[in-house]
Amino acid sequence: MAFHFKEDPAPKHQVLTDGTSVTRSCAWSPPGCHAVGCGVRLFVKDGELVKVEGDPDHPLTQGRLCPRCLALKEAVYHPDRIVYPMKRERADRGLDKWQRISWDEATELIVSKVNAIKEEHGAEAICVFMGTGREAVRYGFTLSSKVLKTPNNCYAQSGWSCMGPRQTAMTMMLGSAYIELDYGGGNLEVWDSPDFVAPDYVFCLGKEPLKSNPDGLWGHALIEIMKRGSKLIMVDPRMNWLATRADQVLQLRPNTDAALVLALLNVIISEDLYDHDFVDRWCYGFEELAERVKEYPPSLAAKACGIEEQAIYECARKLAYDGRHHWSLLMGVATDQNPNGCQVVQGLIALSAITGNLDVPGGTVVGVQMQFEMTGATDSMSEELRNKCIGWDT
Numbered sequence: 001m002a003f004h005f006k007e008d009p010a011p012k013h014q015v016l017t018d019g020t021s022v023t024r025s026c027a028w029s030p031p032g033c034h035a036v037g038c039g040v041r042l043f044v045k046d047g048e049l050v051k052v053e054g055d056p057d058h059p060l061t062q063g064r065l066c067p068r069c070l071a072l073k074e075a076v077y078h079p080d081r082i083v084y085p086m087k088r089e090r091a092d093r094g095l096d097k098w099q100r101i102s103w104d105e106a107t108e109l110i111v112s113k114v115n116a117i118k119e120e121h122g123a124e125a126i127c128v129f130m131g132t133g134r135e136a137v138r139y140g141f142t143l144s145s146k147v148l149k150t151p152n153n154c155y156a157q158s159g160w161s162c163m164g165p166r167q168t169a170m171t172m173m174l175g176s177a178y179i180e181l182d183y184g185g186g187n188l189e190v191w192d193s194p195d196f197v198a199p200d201y202v203f204c205l206g207k208e209p210l211k212s213n214p215d216g217l218w219g220h221a222l223i224e225i226m227k228r229g230s231k232l233i234m235v236d237p238r239m240n241w242l243a244t245r246a247d248q249v250l251q252l253r254p255n256t257d258a259a260l261v262l263a264l265l266n267v268i269i270s271e272d273l274y275d276h277d278f279v280d281r282w283c284y285g286f287e288e289l290a291e292r293v294k295e296y297p298p299s300l301a302a303k304a305c306g307i308e309e310q311a312i313y314e315c316a317r318k319l320a321y322d323g324r325h326h327w328s329l330l331m332g333v334a335t336d337q338n339p340n341g342c343q344v345v346q347g348l349i350a351l352s353a354i355t356g357n358l359d360v361p362g363g364t365v366v367g368v369q370m371q372f373e374m375t376g377a378t379d380s381m382s383e384e385l386r387n388k389c390i391g392w393d394t
């Protein structure tokens with residue numbers, strides 16, 4: 001695979017005639033960026049960051065950035081940005097009363113507290129909690145097992161507000177850590193290869209790829225894929241730039257996604273628009289699903305979602321299996337923030353599966369198993385420590 005490296009890219013660092021220095025770099029701001037790593041040009045004058053631009057010489061992103069990097073200057077100089085250790089007295093808990101302390105003081109404070117807990121109660125009294133943050137979380141397991149010598153750690157991700165419901169459903173139904181549109185790593189060489197198949201439709205629910213650029217997908221790739229023929233079905237209460245270019249827009253009432261997905265399944269199954277071969281070979285519970293979705297006709301969903309009944313039939317027929325066309329699923333954080341998030345994703349995976357769109361060219365890529373989260377927690381432990389994990393021997 002080749003990348004589009006320019007023969008004469010700008011130098012990595014240059015100084016303009018007015019003294020502004022321009023540095024080419026590559027950004028990745030965890031959590032939440034895809035794996036491409038966007039090319040940026042940082043303009044610094046008199047020691048101050050004055051502007052951030054996309055780097056047109058970056059072989060993949062070619063000058064395109066999402067708003068987070070474009071707003072980098074605001075983040076860097078925001079008065080509320082925490083750039084030093086800050087301490088609050090116990091008596092001031094709940095109050096916005098902080099005092100700046102030195103790094104040495106902060107380190108000593110943490111060490112003394114940790115040691116006091118270990119001496120008084122043992123290392124097992126400490127649990128290392130990790131939030132989201134793609135690489136940083138890996139250190140948490142080592143910190144707990146090797147440094148603090150406690151068997152207790154918890155990779156909480158963002159809980160039920162981001163990724164948890166989606167990954168739960170993906171793991172339960174597919175054994176996969178993540179499913180996504182095949183965006184060819186953002187590489188033009190891939191998109192223009194005869195082996196690459198652009199989906200006929202991209203079904204995008206609760207996601208705005210150009211703005212959010214979440215990990216798993218470089219949002220601008222969607223534009224490139226649309227240029228190669230993919231049509232977009234946009235499901236979002238808001239009308240956004242991408243929706244104005246979509247083949248179909250379903251502006252649902254917030255949190256009614258489950259009703260829509262069940263109605264789509266209802267039409268596809270009742271009109272016999274599914275991939276019988278795939279269902280026979282790979283699906284379990286199909287009969288139960290078919291029975292259950294009879295309760296959710298488009299007329300019911302149309303009322304719940306606040307959209308035309310006809311629009312649901314139209315959408316279902318675009319997603320139907322016919323042995324030739326494929327569609328790919330894009331689902332965003334809005335699914336997780338839905339009280340029925342897990343069920344919405346279960347429905348979407350069922351829709352992808354029975355229409356024969358999992359792991360096929362032009363369909364939805366099914367990623368590898370969730371090995372890291374499942375095994376990373378105990379892999380770095382000694383046997384003695386592992387035996388202390390709650391539930392390890394059951």
Ligand code: SF4
Binds near residue numbers: 028064067070
């Ligand atoms: S996805 Fe957005 S925030 Fe992340 S590196 Fe690219 S432009 Fe920057």
